[in-house]
Amino acid sequence: xxxxxxxxxxxxxxxxxxxxxxxxxxxxxxxxxxxxxxxxxxxxxxxxxxxxxxxxxxxxxxxxxxxxxxxxxxxxxxxxxxxxxxxxxxxxxxxxxxxxxxxxxxxxxxxxxxxxxxxxxxxxxxxxxxxxxxxxxxxxxxxxxxxxxxxxxxxxxxxxxxxxxxxxxxxxxxxxxxxxxxxxxxxxxxxxxxxxxxxxxxxxxxxxxxxxxxxxxxxxxxxxxxxxxxxxxxxxxxxxxxxxxxxxxxxxxxxxxxxxxxxxxxxxxxxxxxxxxxxxxxxxxxxxxxxxxxxxxxxxxxxxxxxxxxxxxxxxxxxxxxxxxxxxxxxxxxxxxxxxxxxxxxxxxxxxxxxxxxxxxxxxxxxxxxxxxxxxxxxxxxxxxxxxxxxxxxxxxxxxxxxxxxxxxxxxxxxxxxxxxxxxxxxxxxxxxxxxxxxxxxxxxxxxxxxxxxxxxxxxxxxxxxxxxxxxxxxxxxxxxxxxxxxxxxxxxxxxxxxxxxxxxxxxxxxxxxxxxxxxxxxxxxxxxxxxxxxxxxxxxxxxxxxxxxxxxxxxxxxxxxxxxxxxxxxxxxxxxxxxxxxxxxxxxxxxxxxxxxxxxxxxxxxxxxxxxxxxxxxxxx
Amino acid sequence: xxxxxxxxxxxxxxxxxxxxxxxxxxxxxxxxxxxxxxxxxxxxxxxxxxxxxxxxxxxxxxxxxxxxxxxxxxxxxxxxxxxxxxxxxxxxxxxxxxx
Numbered sequence: 001x002x003x004x005x006x007x008x009x010x011x012x013x014x015x016x017x018x019x020x021x022x023x024x025x026x027x028x029x030x031x032x033x034x035x036x037x038x039x040x041x042x043x044x045x046x047x048x049x050x051x052x053x054x055x056x057x058x059x060x061x062x063x064x065x066x067x068x069x070x071x072x073x074x075x076x077x078x079x080x081x082x083x084x085x086x087x088x089x090x091x092x093x094x095x096x097x098x099x100x101x102x103x104x105x106x107x108x109x110x111x112x113x114x115x116x117x118x119x120x121x122x123x124x125x126x127x128x129x130x131x132x133x134x135x136x137x138x139x140x141x142x143x144x145x146x147x148x149x150x151x152x153x154x155x156x157x158x159x160x161x162x163x164x165x166x167x168x169x170x171x172x173x174x175x176x177x178x179x180x181x182x183x184x185x186x187x188x189x190x191x192x193x194x195x196x197x198x199x200x201x202x203x204x205x206x207x208x209x210x211x212x213x214x215x216x217x218x219x220x221x222x223x224x225x226x227x228x229x230x231x232x233x234x235x236x237x238x239x240x241x242x243x244x245x246x247x248x249x250x251x252x253x254x255x256x257x258x259x260x261x262x263x264x265x266x267x268x269x270x271x272x273x274x275x276x277x278x279x280x281x282x283x284x285x286x287x288x289x290x291x292x293x294x295x296x297x298x299x300x301x302x303x304x305x306x307x308x309x310x311x312x313x314x315x316x317x318x319x320x321x322x323x324x325x326x327x328x329x330x331x332x333x334x335x336x337x338x339x340x341x342x343x344x345x346x347x348x349x350x351x352x353x354x355x356x357x358x359x360x361x362x363x364x365x366x367x368x369x370x371x372x373x374x375x376x377x378x379x380x381x382x383x384x385x386x387x388x389x390x391x392x393x394x395x396x397x398x399x400x401x402x403x404x405x406x407x408x409x410x411x412x413x414x415x416x417x418x419x420x421x422x423x424x425x426x427x428x429x430x431x432x433x434x435x436x437x438x439x440x441x442x443x444x445x446x447x448x449x450x451x452x453x454x455x456x457x458x459x460x461x462x463x464x465x466x467x468x469x470x471x472x473x474x475x476x477x478x479x480x481x482x483x484x485x486x487x488x489x490x491x492x493x494x495x496x497x498x499x500x501x502x503x504x505x506x507x508x509x510x511x512x513x514x515x516x517x518x519x520x521x522x523x524x525x526x527x528x529x530x531x532x533x534x535x536x537x538x539x540x541x542x543x544x545x546x547x548x549x550x551x552x553x554x555x556x557x558x559x560x561x562x563x564x565x566x567x568x569x570x571x572x573x574x575x576x577x578x579x580x581x582x583x584x585x586x587x588x589x590x591x592x593x594x595x596x597x598x599x600x601x602x603x604x605x606x607x608x609x610x611x612x613x614x615x616x617x618x619x620x621x622x
Numbered sequence: 623x624x625x626x627x628x629x630x631x632x633x634x635x636x637x638x639x640x641x642x643x644x645x646x647x648x649x650x651x652x653x654x655x656x657x658x659x660x661x662x663x664x665x666x667x668x669x670x671x672x673x674x675x676x677x678x679x680x681x682x683x684x685x686x687x688x689x690x691x692x693x694x695x696x697x698x699x700x701x702x703x704x705x706x707x708x709x710x711x712x713x714x715x716x717x718x719x720x721x
Contacts, residue, residue, distance in 0.1 A: 597720030600644055600652070600713055607640060 043125030192242020244276025261364025298338025305331030341417025438509025
């Protein structure tokens with residue numbers, strides 16, 4: 001039975017049914033692939049099923065976007081029934097926020113799945129089927145997450161996307177590094193999820209509801225003056241810190257690059273890692289009640305952006321550069337949300353989803369062609385694969401924030417939002433990051449596509465299955481940028497000097513990268529050795545000791561605890577059991593000797609017993 | 623003769639029988655000891671029947687005698703079978719049930 005509709009929200013069955021269709025199609029594909037084993041083991045056929053489902057879902061999402069762009073519709077069904085209304089519900093909440101995410105998720109999923117057909121062509125068929133099964137499950141989970149009308153449903157899907165991330169990072173599980181990276185990603189995000197679930201339950205204990213609309217209504221009526229709301233929101237934010245790779249839990253994302261490149265494009269750039277930003281944006285009416293937490297979110301976001309950018313400058317693995325850049329851009333989004341400009345953060349989420357997926361898929365094409373991830377062993381690829389080069393440069397320009405590409409406007413909106421909120425230091429960090437972003441991205445471009453050509457390998461343009469998605473994403477990056485430039489979609493503009501400043505910073509970064517890696521005018525090694533940079537260089541090359549710190553904590557604390565518990569189990573728990581069993585054995589051994597087998601001995605016993613009873617009854621029992 | 627005299631006799635016979643059961647090595651001797659103990663009971667029953675003027679004690683005695691005969695028959699049969707199998711009826715060597 002559908003439950004009551006909250007105030008201020010429409011219930012259009014057509015809208016919610018369309019949203020349900022979008023979310024259930026990948027689920028059907030997943031169940032089909034999971035249950036029908038022969039289909040899954042056929043590989044390409046499994047891919048076709050998955051792609052067909054996500055393609056229809058994409059069309060439905062697009063339809064829903066054009067028809068119900070502006071309004072909010074919700075429909076819920078009781079999940080955990082109780083006397084006074086259901087304790088928890090499941091349902092769909094279709095509003096502009098989730099509608100935009102639906103389009104982004106289905107679009108990138110569709111393109112990535114098509115791209116994967118060619119990228120993973122050499123996989124064994126059962127492996128490929130497994131890949132598409134996971135992909136369908138991921139699409140379902142991510143769509144369920146963005147449509148969640150309540151914290152509890154969001155948490156369930158939150159964990160599901162975490163599971164898919166784990167499964168897909170560890171897709172090549174026979175590689176020890178991939179298996180380790182999968183476990184690392186799982187562990188570290190779980191650390192944040194722990195805070196998330198505790199926060200949700202505390203919020204529920206205080207208010208008695210998981211529903212967003214009920215909570216927002218309470219917030220609007222100023223009825224949410226709960227004691228410890230700051231702690232609750234901080235715990236909920238912790239979930240986003242893990243999922244969206246914010247400092248200090250960002251260390252899992254670069255390692256997650258062990259997965260195939262399309263997986264990195266979809267999960268670790270465009271969709272799943274942005275779930276944290278999405279969640280904080282969704283729960284914005286609650287976060288504004290605790291300004292201190294918002295300020296913290298802003299500072300952490302800006303610091304993450306700067307930190308990850310410095311890490312990206314010294315990385316030599318093309319995918320890891322992109323991963324650190326993702327962490328950095330997630331920092332931008334979080335900073336905007338923390339500065340009270342969630343619309344700017346969300347806009348950046350959408351545009352970043354497009355051009356970062358493009359960059360990852362482009363990097364995948366490059367890796368596919370040259371067979372290495374190391375940018376210092378690439379070079380001159382522009383001549384061999386001009387189309388990939390062009391789309392990669394489009395993505396890079398968008399990421400660097402140059403007009404009229406999509407990234408410029410959303411980054412501009414983020415910077416304006418942060419400046420308007422008066423957070424000067426985070427703003428300066430973000431502005432410096434603009435320069436670094438342009439520098440490290442063009443470092444990759446110059447080293448990969450231009451410069452000296454290495455002796456080995458015969459790079460070639462990839463097949464159309466791979467080039468098609470690249471061109472679609474590149475076209476969208478340009479088109480969305482032009483549309484944003486036309487001002488048809490709302491954005492922030494900030495003070496007049498902002499746009500020239502950020503463009504100048506980006507151009508400065510590009511010029512520096514050109515001088516250092518293309519022209520050779522500046523020796524990067526000597527540049528890194530000058531005083532203030534040398535410290536950062538040394539620290540960044542050691543990843544600020546964070547990975548080591550976590551590894552040390554893991555080894556020292558968790559393994560130490562395991563060893564302690566192992567000792568307790570082996571020597572205390574087992575000891576008691578062994579003692580009891582030894583006692584029983586020894587006792588039985590002693591008692592055994594009473595049974596002599598001579599009938600006369602037993603008669604002695606009986607006679608002696610009777611005698612004792614007689615004596616007892618005569619003298620003591622009176 | 624008082625009742626106590628009969629009871630004392632019965633107790634003596636019972637004790638002798640029990641002694642025989644506990645100490646005899648030969649299985650047949652043990653059976654004889656059991657016979658003595660049962661007959662001590664019979665003496666008790668007859669004595670009480672006489673002194674209480676209750677005939678039920680005599681009837682019980684007849685039953686006991688009959689059952690004793692059956693018991694001896696079964697017991698001797700077992701002893702014979704044991705002898706056939708083990709070539710001995712020494713109680714000390716019949717300890718198959720030792721733990």
